[in-house]
Every structure is written in C-alpha cells, then in structure tokens.
Amino acid sequence: MQDFGTLGKSEHTVVITGTSRGLGLACTKMMLEEQISVIGISRSMVQDESVLDNPKYKHIELDLLSHSYTEALSEAVGDRPISGLINNAGTGGDRNKLAEVDANEVSKLIQIHTLSSIKMTQTLLPNLLKTKNSRVLNISSRFGSLEYERTQKFNSARVSYSYRISKAAVNMLSLCMHSEFKHQNLIVTAIHPGEIFTANAMPDASLTIEQAGALLKSCFFGIEPRHGGLFLRSDLSEMSY
Ligand SMILES: NC(=O)c1ccc[n+]([C@@H]2O[C@H](COP(=O)([O-])OP(=O)(O)OC[C@H]3O[C@@H](n4cnc5c(N)ncnc54)[C@H](OP(=O)(O)O)[C@@H]3O)[C@@H](O)[C@H]2O)c1
Secondary structure, three states, X not given: OEEHHHOOHHHOEEEEEOOOOHHHHHXXXXXXXXXOEEEEEEOOOOOOHHHHOOOOEEEEEOOOOOOOHHHHHHHHHOOXXXXXXXXXXXXXXXXXXXXXXXXXXXXXXXXXXXXHHHHHHHHHHHHHOOEEOEEEEEEOOHXXXXXXXXXXXXXXXXXXXXXXXXXXXXXXXXXXXXXXXXXXXXXXXXXXXXXXXXXXXXXXXXXXXXXXXXXXXXXXXXXXXXXXXXXXXXXXXXXXX
C-alpha cells in the first residue's frame, strides 16, 4: 500500500467533482501547477485550455444526477491508487420560505450534494484504500451547520431550505463515513471552503475563486488523521456541526 505522506506531489492522483468552473476548476489548476494528476468530473467540458491541454488532467463528462455513471467512472479510473476525492459539485436552490419549498428542489440538491458524494466514494473506495491516509473532502457549507443555524451566526435568510438541508446531510454523511473508516486509514472531513465571490455571493464574501482554490488545495494536503470527522474551513480551523 502506498503512503500519502511519502508520495511526491507528482505521484498523487486526486478526483474532483465539479471541475468545469468555480472552486473545482480553481483547485484543479492549483493542483496541476504542482504536477498533481487530476481526474475531473462535470456535465460540461472545462473551458480552460491550460487545463485541457495538460496531460495530467483527465475529464469525465457525466451528470451526477444520472443513475448510470458509476460504471463509466470505474472504467475511467481503473485500478489505480487514488490519494483523495473532493466531492465539490454543487448548486444552489431558490426557495427560502417554507410556503414555497418544493420537493423537487430539495430532492435535487440532496441528490447532487449528498447522494452523489455517497456514490462517488462507494465507487472509488477500492482505489482510495490503496493509499494509506487517503482523504475524502466533502464540500459542505457554513449554512449546513445546525449549530450556526440555531444561533443565527450567519444570516441564512436568503439561503434556500434545500441548500441548508442538503449540506447538513453532507455533514452527517461525513461523520458516518469517518466512524466507519477511521481505522482503515481513510480520512473523511466536511469542508466549508470560505465566503467566495461568486455570481450569487453573500454580502460577507471575502475570497476570490483563485484564493479559495489555493486554500482548498493546501487543505487537501494539510489534512492529517487527527482532522478526521471534523467540520473544517479550508484553512483547517474548526467549524461547529
Ligand atoms: N461559492 C461559495 O461561496 C461557496 C460557499 C460554500 C460552499 N460552496 C460549495 O462549493 C462547491 C462549489 O461551488 P462553486 O461556487 O464553485 O459552484 P459553481 O461555480 O456553480 O460550480 C459548480 C460545479 O458543479 C458542477 N455540477 C453541478 N451539477 C452537476 C451535476 N449534476 N453533475 C456533474 N457536475 C455538476 C458544475 O459543472 P456542470 O454544470 O458543467 O455540470 C460546476 O463545475 C459547491 O458544493 C458549493 O455548495 C460554495
């Protein structure tokens, strides 16, 4: 079994979902700059030639909402050891009032954020377990924290029910996976990637996409077994579940 800690940067392979744009693309570019191999997943192709032309990048075009992608994924990855998986693909919801909450939206966000993180990890588990201290980073959000919602630490009034509920489920999923795999050298964490300037940024956004991508890459490499089961910011400071 190879050991995460003893591998050179160029020997790592990381699987990242949601690499066509945003945080996933920014993090992919940071990884590629350090010669790390990236297998990226999204429905549309990456619109960045520096990534597409890089031999260390492999793109799998698939919809995480489709039921039949695990075979394509297994085939593309083969039996190679994987150093880690970043379950990053995501989307927002619109409905932030109970009266408007719609089962389709809730179901869709749970599928993208929670069920796809389950399916991705299930599919890649044999590959992940070939590397001692490989890691699964489930990209959550501060709005998935039950404690912060209860205390209204962040103003979540604009954030949809579906987003808050599905990210809370990602947090619980991370804990379940940590409980199961903590003795098998697989480190599982939930990550809040920061307040990022994106199209629908919150008023307290403070990170550019590039800064958030760089932080996420450092987080991926900075995580140690003691971080397993924690809800962390990308700078490795602890958040409340
Ligand atoms: N932005 C923030 O401030 C912030 C804060 C906290 C947490 N987050 C979380 O960070 C993650 C990335 O956010 P972002 O701002 O970078 O979002 P983004 O710019 O909208 O990018 C989302 C990515 O997910 C992919 N994706 C969405 N649905 C998919 C599907 N059904 N199948 C495959 N891929 C799919 C998209 O690719 P395609 O459309 O090509 O499929 C895209 O590459 C999300 O989980 C988000 O909840 C973001």
